[in-house]
Amino acid sequence: MFFLTPVLVAVICILVVWIFKNADGSIERRKGETRARAESRPWVDEDLKDNTDLHQGEEDADDWQESEEDVEHIPFSHTRYPEKEMVKRSQEFYELLNKRRSVRFISDEQVPMEVIDNVIKTAGTAPSGAHTEPWTFVVVKDLDVKHKIREIIEEEEEINYLKRMGRQWVTDLRKLRTNWIKEYLDTAPVLILIFKQVHGLAANGKRKVHYYNEISVSIACGILLAALQITKVCLEEGPFISFIIL
Amino acid sequence: MFFLTPVLVAVICILVVWIFKNADGSIERRKGETRARAESRPWVDEDLKDNTDLHQGEEDADDWQESEEDVEHIPFSHTRYPEKEMVKRSQEFYELLNKRRSVRFISDEQVPMEVIDNVIKTAGTAPSGAHTEPWTFVVVKDLDVKHKIREIIEEEEEINYLKRMGRQWVTDLRKLRTNWIKEYLDTAPVLILIFKQVHGLAANGKRKVHYYNEISVSIACGILLAALQITKVCLEEGPFISFIIL
Numbered sequence: 001m002f003f004l005t006p007v008l009v010a011v012i013c014i015l016v017v018w019i020f021k022n023a024d025g026s027i028e029r030r031k032g033e034t035r036a037r038a039e040s041r042p043w044v045d046e047d048l049k050d051n052t053d054l055h056q057g058e059e060d061a062d063d064w065q066e067s068e069e070d071v072e073h074i075p076f077s078h079t080r081y082p083e084k085e086m087v088k089r090s091q092e093f094y095e096l097l098n099k100r101r102s103v104r105f106i107s108d109e110q111v112p113m114e115v116i117d118n119v120i121k122t123a124g125t126a127p128s129g130a131h132t133e134p135w136t137f138v139v140v141k142d143l144d145v146k147h148k149i150r151e152i153i154e155e156e157e158e159i160n161y162l163k164r165m166g167r168q169w170v171t172d173l174r175k176l177r178t179n180w181i182k183e184y185l186d187t188a189p190v191l192i193l194i195f196k197q198v199h200g201l202a203a204n205g206k207r208k209v210h211y212y213n214e215i216s217v218s219i220a221c222g223i224l225l226a227a228l229q230i231t232k233v234c235l236e237e238g239p240f241i242s243f244i245i246l
Numbered sequence: 247m248f249f250l251t252p253v254l255v256a257v258i259c260i261l262v263v264w265i266f267k268n269a270d271g272s273i274e275r276r277k278g279e280t281r282a283r284a285e286s287r288p289w290v291d292e293d294l295k296d297n298t299d300l301h302q303g304e305e306d307a308d309d310w311q312e313s314e315e316d317v318e319h320i321p322f323s324h325t326r327y328p329e330k331e332m333v334k335r336s337q338e339f340y341e342l343l344n345k346r347r348s349v350r351f352i353s354d355e356q357v358p359m360e361v362i363d364n365v366i367k368t369a370g371t372a373p374s375g376a377h378t379e380p381w382t383f384v385v386v387k388d389l390d391v392k393h394k395i396r397e398i399i400e401e402e403e404e405i406n407y408l409k410r411m412g413r414q415w416v417t418d419l420r421k422l423r424t425n426w427i428k429e430y431l432d433t434a435p436v437l438i439l440i441f442k443q444v445h446g447l448a449a450n451g452k453r454k455v456h457y458y459n460e461i462s463v464s465i466a467c468g469i470l471l472a473a474l475q476i477t478k479v480c481l482e483e484g485p486f487i488s489f490i491i492l
Binding site for chain 1: 317322323324325326327329332333335336337339340343344345346347348349357358360361364365367368371372373376377378411414415418419421422455457460461462464465466467468469470471472473476477478
């Protein structure tokens with residue numbers, strides 16, 4: 001798993017926080033406004049709350065034209081496979097996905113952009129909280145930009161190993177023989193950066209709440225991984241690294 | 247999308263917090279112990295921290311035998327498709343997954359358990375923080391248990407609609423024409439409950455940290471959705487509902 005393999009391309013999934021400039025102040029303000037209401041009934045799972053307490057004051061609700069928009073009705077069509085075929089397909093898909101590995105040695109061979117487009121479009125079919133689709137996919141091919149990304153990630157990852165995550169984490173990772181050097185970020189011909197949008201912007205410039213944005217983006221990442229494996233484009237996924245773009 | 251369709255089976259993905267009994271006290275204690283160290287270098291993204299501050303004190307690190315376990319080496323094999331084939335496969339997978347819908351009307355037709363087993367095994371191939379695989383999949387077929395689950399979810403969801411999430415959320419959902427009544431939880435022959443494990447237990451009874459457990463489980467959910475769609479087992483996914491099992 002850790003020797004040089006004929007891997008075709010590396011696609012790096014980096015979960016990044018999408019923070020709009022100058023938005024922090026208003027977030028804090030909104031939190032204050034809604035706190036009283038939130039306290040009246042606690043969340044079942046605080047951990048799942050995931051920034052959705054950023055909803056606007058109730059007085060703003062009527063301003064949202066988009067919520068009432070007419071969307072074209074697309075009839076749902078479904079054909080069922082015979083049971084034998086269902087079992088066969090589920091078995092084959094399992095066997096294919098079970099071959100996926102997180103590798104650290106990446107080939108520099110090019111991959112058609114059409115494939116990259118398709119796997120990202122596939123990821124975009126993921127379900128999301130209130131269908132807000134809170135993700136941004138950024139494809140990077142430029143050598144200099146890739147290298148800058150590598151530098152940022154290595155700097156943060158070194159801090160992870162040396163102090164941020166603690167010795168237990170380093171111990172737990174030892175059997176994986178990883179470290180903070182990520183040469184493959186230069187080698188890979190394509191990087192896919194995945195940004196989660198903690199909120200969007202409506203047509204009228206107002207803040208649009210993205211419910212459960214982190215869970216939604218992570219589900220999209222899972223579908224992206226499946227699409228890459230179907231295509232047999234190998235990859236290094238690093239969904240557990242994050243940095244902030246200000 | 248919202249009329250009665252010949253959907254074969256419903257599989258409900260419910261992201262649930264797996265909380266071990268009597269564990270809360272020690273979690274709080276550990277948080278206190280590690281706070282001083284954590285403050286020395288803030289997390290890049292607080293939101294991604296995701297309970298991984300629960301790592302044990304550094305003095306415990308040497309107790310972890312599992313981290314040093316010998317695991318069998320499985321050579322990584324990879325065959326590359328010709329470019330045309332890659333494009334074709336990525337296109338077909340996109341078209342198939344783009345047909346997935348979140349539906350509210352579910353058929354009661356049975357589905358082979360082998361298919362359910364395969365899609366769950368497929369979800370289990372997902373990557374996870376430090377390869378901790380912090381998920382538990384529970385398959386429910388018993389009518390009474392399904393109904394009890396429905397009652398719990400409806401009770402919580404009603405609170406979501408009436409007060410917890412606020413009027414903005416209700417407004418944003420209006421175009422989806424959903425509500426808190428989830429009859430399909432009775433109708434569906436199979437429910438898959440997905441628990442995230444905020445920590446595990448090592449062989450020696452010690453707490454095992456599950457890094458980025460929520461992101462990891464959500465990625466597994468994405469792969470589960472892809473597997474279900476490949477199999478053309480239709481589903482209602484509700485990954486945004488949670489409740490606590492104590």
